[in-house]
Amino acid sequence: MTLDELEGIRLADHEDLEHEEAARRLGVSRSVFTRLVDGARKKIAAVLIEGCELKIEGGDYHFENKRFRCQDCQHLVEIPLEEPDPQRCPTCGSFLLANLNLSFGLKGQCRRHGGDPHG
Ligand SMILES: [Zn+2]
Known part of the structure; x- marks a missing residue:
């Protein structure tokens, strides 16, 4: 999809x-x-x-926020793109934050914002 x-x-x-x-x-x-x-x-x-494999394909997708998932408490941290990446989970203080935008292969950049995928 x-x-x-x-x-x-x-x-x-x-x-x-x-x-x-x-x-x-x-x-x-x-x-x-x-x-x-x-x-x-x-x-x-x-x-x-x-039981088909679910594939997420690229699209004209606009990330309004950066999303991080705490690997310890599963808390979803959502911050605006222009904010610096959070270092710790605001709920449990864990450092294990997975960048969910990265998992889409967009490196946290929004193409509509002119993000350079190699920068
Ligand atoms: Zn947490």
Whole structure:
């Protein structure tokens, strides 16, 4: 699935936003958003039921925030892109913070912000 689909699922199903609001955040029309989420749900269903591998592909994805997952307490740390990376988990003080943006292969940079992937 694409990062756009993933973000659609996140907004609609994880943050429980109205499709209207979620579509606005993704910068697409409501009907496009609904199709995006429907397609993503089918792919997720296939993964769960048929055991397909779930692949997240690049897309025109806009990271508004940097996200880090504490490996000790699973706390999700979310900070604006322009802020420096957090060194410690604000909840438990652990140094084991996994950069979730890095796991998408974008090196924490947003292409729309003109980030140089090699810089
Ligand atoms: Zn923690």
